[in-house]
Amino acid sequence: xxxxxxxxxxxxxxxGQNVTLSCEQNLNHDAMYWYRQDPGQGLRxxxxxxxxxxxxxxxxxxxxSVSREKKESFPLTVTxxxxxxxxxxxxASSRGEVRTDTQYFGPGTRLTVL
Amino acid sequence: AQKVTQAQTEISVVEKEDxxxxxxxxxxxxxxxxxxxxxxxxxxxxxLIRRNSFDEQNEISGRYSWNFQKSTSSFNFTITASxxxxxxxxxxxxxxxxxxxxxxxxxAGTTVTVRA
Numbered sequence: 001x002x003x004x005x006x007x008x009x010x011x012x013x014x015x016g017q018n019v020t021l022s023c024e025q026n027l028n029h030d031a032m033y034w035y036r037q038d039p040g041q042g043l044r045x046x047x048x049x050x051x052x053x054x055x056x057x058x059x060x061x062x063x064x065s066v067s068r069e070k071k072e073s074f075p076l077t078v079t080x081x082x083x084x085x086x087x088x089x090x091x092a093s094s095r096g097e098v099r100t101d102t103q104y105f106g107p108g109t110r111l112t113v114l
Numbered sequence: 115a116q117k118v119t120q121a122q123t124e125i126s127v128v129e130k131e132d133x134x135x136x137x138x139x140x141x142x143x144x145x146x147x148x149x150x151x152x153x154x155x156x157x158x159x160x161x162l163i164r165r166n167s168f169d170e171q172n173e174i175s176g177r178y179s180w181n182f183q184k185s186t187s188s189f190n191f192t193i194t195a196s197x198x199x200x201x202x203x204x205x206x207x208x209x210x211x212x213x214x215x216x217x218x219x220x221x222a223g224t225t226v227t228v229r230a
Contacts, residue, residue, distance in 0.1 A: 042118070042205060042220030043159075058217070090159060100147040100166075100209045103218060105159035 004106035011111045021076045021109045023091030031096030032074035037088040120221035135191045137206030147209040148189045154202045196228045
């Protein structure tokens, strides 16, 4: 089955810790994205990557970092510099051939800072 | 400035009623794309439809239909004969490739509750 997987589903972090959220896709998509969702709000773009070894900041990149060493994987690290990291994090991917290709989403990771 | 406005925060209906979700967008581009996604309680966003700015035909897919009106910058979504499984948060989103490369601008979402 083709799709996007995210792990873990739930993640708890102590203040001051860095944590890494996993995102893997087997859709052979070139582009991958990370979004943050807060209660009652739409999604906001954190980072995106159009090809391997390249990524761009989105609207709320501060306190986050990413890497794109493989086409299938786009992990997101939430650093201690992120002031309010408790949120629902969604990873997405698209073919990337056309700028407006449909983005398909993973099941999400809910991060809670204790 | 908010590019996508979903004025309805919550809608509650009884099963078999029709429900219409409003979406108003703002863009200066002539080429743009509009999307609707469904987010059930499990959390994953499910793609429903993609429409480009040059195609103003309304679309129907089963119990779902979409009404695109460029004159009023609206892309409304109707669920006919709603079912309990339609209970979810629905997001409208806008893509503006000329000015906003690769980015989707999401509305705040409308929570639909269908009661049996």
